[in-house]
Each structure stands twice: as structure tokens, then as C-alpha cells.
Amino acid sequence: MSCLETIQAYGLRSLGIGERLLPKSDFTLCEHFTLIGSGMIWNIYFGVLALVLGFFAATAVALARNADNPLVRKPAQYFIFIFRGSPLFIQFFLFYETFVLLPKVGIDINLGFVELTAETRWLTRAWLGALIVLFLNTTAYTAEIFYGALRSVPRGDVDAANAYGMTGWARFRRIIWPSMLRLSWPAYTNEAIFLFHATTLVFFSSFPAWQQKGDALYYANYFADKTFNPFIPYPILAGYFIILTLCVIGFYGIINARLNRHLPRERRPRLRIRPQIIR
Amino acid sequence: MFFNCSDPQMLAGLEWLACYLTTGKHLAFYGSFGTVLLLLAITAPISLIFGFGGAVAARSHFPPLRWFGKTYTSVVRGIPDIVFFLFFVIALDQAFEWLRHKVKCPDWDQPIRQGNDFVVCAQAKLPLSSAPQWLHEGYGFSLAVLTFAIVYGAFAANVLYGAMHAVPRPQIETAEAYGMTRRQAFWRVLVPQMWLFALPGLSNLWMLLIKATPLLFLLGVEDIVYWARELGGMKTRAFTFPHADWRLWYFLGLLVFYLALTKISEIVLARLTTRLTHGQATLGGAAMQKAAAR
Known part of the structure; x- marks a missing residue:
């Protein structure tokens, strides 16, 4: 089989498209590259979706963590x-066992006037179940980062906003939130990198790789075994x-540059290794 | 233990639970918590040594050593740690066996890799196939320790490298002005002062290490995750203590164990930070002086 044929056969194998049987013996380098690369689709899927959803949830949790009302603050604190x-490894196991125990047919939720059926059957599959765990996990980590940044938004900025008569949503949206993002961005970049690394755990905890559709590490481990x-x-x-990490750093670097575009060039924080904020 | 557990079918309620929780397998499960703590206790100092070596290498004036140090410290940031775990456990094992093979069987003429097999002579096997069971387990555990130390040593190297840079430059200049050599300035001035700057990173690393311990399961060590899966699984009538699928509860127990470990570490590290900050020329140290004067 030529390399092009291998790519055609196994390029989308992790999604179940192409050749059904994995190569069994006499592995070529091309097969290694193609299958492992095909598995990367899942790593990117988990990472990107968890990060996008987690970003908004984390903002909410960080605000709740910063609230004065203990009824709002305490749950956020415990969640984080x-x-x-x-x-994360234990969280995967715990959630998987919970999902398995849920009834297969779905849960009927009676709202009085209408009856809803919550689908539970997809929860034991990695694409949804593991995504939920990763989402909750990154929400907690990001919320802690955002909370720290929220506490260090310069007092003067908020005072200036008050003087202009800004309150509530407008003040948050235009003053506090941009500052929070700007201050937390280097740490958040770190979190994003480590979340992508964490996606490799999915098929090594309890979520089964159905029909050998796994992520990059699943295939690498297959070859090594x-x-x-x-x-x-x-x-x-x-x-x-x-390569993926470099892409993440590049993408976050662009946003970082945009968040800091009002600062003089030498005062702009550069994205670099921050050992004290490893995840 | 406290009750007569010889006939579990006759037991009920608390008595059943007490007997169930003291079976031989459960005692092994409790012992595996010790395994995790032992791993932490051994790995932390070794990775600190690896990290120190890496940081010194990265600062070296001898280019190949510096390149090695830089690569070692930066590579963990780009690659997931679990990849290293899976890689090093096989790679180290094969490396050791290959070295022993070279020494013990010099007149072996067949290739080491035959198709999909890795073949060394019988005397070079590690541990020897005649070795007792505890030696096999111990070997597996020490491979795991070495793997953890290599990976987390790289993180520690990152932290220590940053900390060495964070020590105020005038401190070194003062040391040089007193006529100390580079080596003396390093050991007498830089190293004692860098710990304060390294502490936030190192405490983070300690948390990271705690949270990496369940990965022992992937390295083939019978740790708490292994036992939780084993004991929690459904037990039919054929077993002495039949029960439904209780894995959820076992994993909840593990969750509580890890949360407690994290909380205790947080408290201890906070105390340590206060102690180290004392009398330092930093904002934190100045604040403490002010508080004491009041």
C-alpha cells in the first residue's frame, strides 16, 4: 500500500470513516503518522469545545466566587x-461510573404541564461524557485564574468607571471584564496548553474507545503494544x-496582543513560561 | 476481626459491613494508600534533585550541557506527561535489559529486535524470571518512581531556573565584590536565596505530583485505582460478599482522600511560605515586619 492509499484508508479512521480493520503487522512509518494524526482529531475536538464552553462558564463562576452573598460564593468556592x-483521572472514573448507573432509556422529568425525557444514553460515550468532565475541570481551573485577575483589576479603573456613571453590566462589560482577561491571559494560555494535554487521558480512564475509534495516544499505545x-x-x-502547543501559543498570543493593544509596547506582557502557574 | 466472619451469608447490617471491609483484599486496598504516599515521599526529593541538575545545566556556560538542560526543561511543556509515562516505562525497562545483555552475554549473535519482539538472553532479563514476586513488584514500582522523577524533575527544573533568575542581581554582585568565586557565589548566596522565589512554583508542582499519582495505575502498579475498580465491581452470589456495582462509592472515597491530601498540603505550604518570607527583602517580608512593629 502506498502512503497516499494509507492516508485515504486511515486518515479519518478515528471518526469511523475508511478502512475498518487497523493494520495488524509490518507497520510502516506512514501508517504510524496517519493513524496517530487521525487520532489528533479527537484531542482537538475535546480541547477546543471544552475551552470554548469553559471560558464562559469560568467567567460566571469567577464572578460568583467574588460575590458578597455567601449563598452564591460558597458553591462556587466548593466547585473550584x-x-x-x-x-482529573479520578474525575473521569467517577463521572463514568455515575453515567453508567443512570438508566439507559433516559430520565423522565415531569414539569407539571409537559414531560421531558433527558437522553442519558450518550453520556457513557466519550464524545459527550468525557467532554462534560473536561468542561467542568477546565471551568474550575480557569475560574480560579479569572478570580485572581478579578481581584487585581486596578482600583483606579473601577473608580473612573464609577465617575462616568457606569454601573452594572456596562461597567463589567467595558471596564472590568477586559482588564480581567488582560491580566489573566498568560496564565490562561498555560491552562489551555495543559487542557490539550489532559485530553489524552480520555481513553485511558474508563471511557471505552468504541470500534477502536480513539485519540492520538490510543493509537500510539496500540502501535507500542x-x-x-x-x-x-x-x-x-x-x-x-x-505542533499543537505551538498553535495554541500562537493563537493565544494574537489575542494577548489585541487585549494589550492600548499599552505602550515595552509594557506589554509577553507570553512565556510561567513556572509558578503550571496547572 | 471483631465479629465472627467465617460465614458471611449469615451476617447482616453493620456486622456484614464490618466483615466486608476487613477482608484480605480490602486490607491490600488500604495498603495501596501507603503505596501512593510512599511514591510521593520518594519521588518529590528525587525530582527536586533532577530539577536542580536540569536548572544548573540550563545555566551552564558549556553549550552542549546548556542545550541539554534547555531541551529537558522545555520538552515537558509541549508534550503531555502521560506520553512520557507510557514511553519511559517501556523504554527504561528495555534500556536496562539491553545494557545488561551487552555486559552479560557478549557472544550473543542474534538481533535484539526480532520482528515485533524484544529478545535478550535469559541472564539479562530484569528481574530474573526466577526472582520472587516482591522483586517483580519492586522493580515495577522503582521504574514508576524513576519515570515520575524524570517528568516532574523537568517541571522542577523550570521552576528552579526561574527562581535562580529571580534572585536580585545586586546580591550576586555583592558576593563577587567580596571576592567570592562564581562557584562560591552560587552555593553561598544564590542557592539559599532562591528557595523563596521557587516556593510558589514548587508548591504548585507538589499539587501537580499529588494529582498525577493515580497514573500509577497505567504503569501497572497495583495502586488505589486498581483496587477501587477491582473491589467495587459487581459481585455475584458466587463471591463471599455479593454486592451490586459499588465502584462509584469507591471512587468517591478516593476523591475524598485526594481532597484531604490537597487541603493538608495547602495548609502546610502556607505555613512554610510564612516562615520563609520572614526577614526577606520582598514585599511580603516588608509587610510582615510592619505587622510585627505594630
Whole structure:
């Protein structure tokens, strides 16, 4: 099989399109690259969706964490503590077992005038179940970062907004929120990088890879198990992830530049390694 | 233990639970919490040493050493740690066996990699196939420790490298003005002062290490995740203690264990920070002086 044919057969294998059977022996380098690359689709899917959804949820949780009312503040505090204080690996197991215990047919929710059926059958599948876990996890981490930034929004900015008669939503939307994002952006970039790394755990916790449709690490591990040679598949996977990380840094760097465009050039914070804020 | 557990079918209620929770397998499960703590206790200092070596290498004036240090510290940021875990456990094992093979069987003429197999002579196997069970388990555990130390050493190197840069430059200049050599200035001035700057990063790293311990399960060590899955699974009538699928409760227990570990660490690290900040020329130290004077 030529390399082009391999790509046609296995390029979208992780989505279930193409050849059904995985290669069994005499693996070529091309097969390694194609299958592992095909698995990256899932890593990107999980990472991007969890980050996008988590971004908005985290803003809300950070605001709740900063609220004066303990009825709002306490739940947010506990949410952040539980998801930041426990390993993601355990969270995957815990949620999977919960999802398995839910009845397969769905839960009937009686609202009095109308009866809703909540679909539960997809929850045990990785594409939804694992996404929910990753979403909650990144929400907690991001909320903590945003909360820290919220506390360090310059007092003068808020005073100026008050002097202009801005209140409530307008003040938040135009003054506080941009400052919060600007201050938290380097840490948030870090979080995004590590969330993409965390996506590799999905098929190694309890979520089964249905019909061998797995992520990049799933396929890399498949090759390593079959050939008993870790020196080819894992470095390929590493290469893919370095490229992905560089893309994430590039994308967040563009947003960082935009958030800081009002500052003089030398005062703009640059995105670089912040060892004290590793996830 | 406290009750007569010889006939579980006859037991009910609390008595049943007490007997159930003290079976041999459950005792092994409780022991595995010790395994996790042992891993933490061994890995933390080793990764700190690896990290220190990495940071010193990255600062070195000898280019190849510096390149090595820089690569070591930066590579973990781009690649998920679980990839390293899966990679190093096989790679280290094969590397050790290959080295022993070279030493012990010099006149072996067949290739090491035969198709999909990795073949070394019988004397070079690690551990020897005749070795007792505890040696096999111990070998697996030490491979896991080494893997953790390599990966988290790289993170620690990142933190320490940053901390060495954060020590105010005049401190070193003063040391040089007193006629200290580079080496003396490094050991007597830089190293004692860098810990305060490294502490936030290192405490973060400690949390990270705690949260990475369940990955032991993937490395084939019988840890708490392994036992929670094993014990929680559905038990039919054929078992002594039949019960439904209780994995959820077992994992809830693990969650509580980790949350407690995190909380305790947070408290201890906060105390440590206060102690280290004392008398330092930083904002925190100045604030403490002010508070004491009041």
C-alpha cells in the first residue's frame, strides 16, 4: 500500500470513516503518522469545545466566587476546590461510573404541564461524557485564574468607571471584564496548553474507545503494544503535540496582543513560561 | 476481626459491613494508600534533585550541557506527561535489559529486535524470571518512581531556573565584590536565596505530583485505582460478599482522600511560605515586619 492509499484508508479512521480493520503487522512509518494524526482529531475536538464552553462558564463562576452573598460564593468556592483539588483521572472514573448507573432509556422529568425525557444514553460515550468532565475541570481551573485577575483589576479603573456613571453590566462589560482577561491571559494560555494535554487521558480512564475509534495516544499505545517498540510511535505523538502547543501559543498570543493593544509596547506582557502557574 | 466472619451469608447490617471491609483484599486496598504516599515521599526529593541538575545545566556556560538542560526543561511543556509515562516505562525497562545483555552475554549473535519482539538472553532479563514476586513488584514500582522523577524533575527544573533568575542581581554582585568565586557565589548566596522565589512554583508542582499519582495505575502498579475498580465491581452470589456495582462509592472515597491530601498540603505550604518570607527583602517580608512593629 502506498502512503497516499494509507492516508485515504486511515486518515479519518478515528471518526469511523475508511478502512475498518487497523493494520495488524509490518507497520510502516506512514501508517504510524496517519493513524496517530487521525487520532489528533479527537484531542482537538475535546480541547477546543471544552475551552470554548469553559471560558464562559469560568467567567460566571469567577464572578460568583467574588460575590458578597455567601449563598452564591460558597458553591462556587466548593466547585473550584473539588475540581482543582482532585486528579482529573479520578474525575473521569467517577463521572463514568455515575453515567453508567443512570438508566439507559433516559430520565423522565415531569414539569407539571409537559414531560421531558433527558437522553442519558450518550453520556457513557466519550464524545459527550468525557467532554462534560473536561468542561467542568477546565471551568474550575480557569475560574480560579479569572478570580485572581478579578481581584487585581486596578482600583483606579473601577473608580473612573464609577465617575462616568457606569454601573452594572456596562461597567463589567467595558471596564472590568477586559482588564480581567488582560491580566489573566498568560496564565490562561498555560491552562489551555495543559487542557490539550489532559485530553489524552480520555481513553485511558474508563471511557471505552468504541470500534477502536480513539485519540492520538490510543493509537500510539496500540502501535507500542503491538511492536513492543516505544521509540517510534511516542516520539511521533510528541511531535504532533509540540505542533499543537505551538498553535495554541500562537493563537493565544494574537489575542494577548489585541487585549494589550492600548499599552505602550515595552509594557506589554509577553507570553512565556510561567513556572509558578503550571496547572 | 471483631465479629465472627467465617460465614458471611449469615451476617447482616453493620456486622456484614464490618466483615466486608476487613477482608484480605480490602486490607491490600488500604495498603495501596501507603503505596501512593510512599511514591510521593520518594519521588518529590528525587525530582527536586533532577530539577536542580536540569536548572544548573540550563545555566551552564558549556553549550552542549546548556542545550541539554534547555531541551529537558522545555520538552515537558509541549508534550503531555502521560506520553512520557507510557514511553519511559517501556523504554527504561528495555534500556536496562539491553545494557545488561551487552555486559552479560557478549557472544550473543542474534538481533535484539526480532520482528515485533524484544529478545535478550535469559541472564539479562530484569528481574530474573526466577526472582520472587516482591522483586517483580519492586522493580515495577522503582521504574514508576524513576519515570515520575524524570517528568516532574523537568517541571522542577523550570521552576528552579526561574527562581535562580529571580534572585536580585545586586546580591550576586555583592558576593563577587567580596571576592567570592562564581562557584562560591552560587552555593553561598544564590542557592539559599532562591528557595523563596521557587516556593510558589514548587508548591504548585507538589499539587501537580499529588494529582498525577493515580497514573500509577497505567504503569501497572497495583495502586488505589486498581483496587477501587477491582473491589467495587459487581459481585455475584458466587463471591463471599455479593454486592451490586459499588465502584462509584469507591471512587468517591478516593476523591475524598485526594481532597484531604490537597487541603493538608495547602495548609502546610502556607505555613512554610510564612516562615520563609520572614526577614526577606520582598514585599511580603516588608509587610510582615510592619505587622510585627505594630
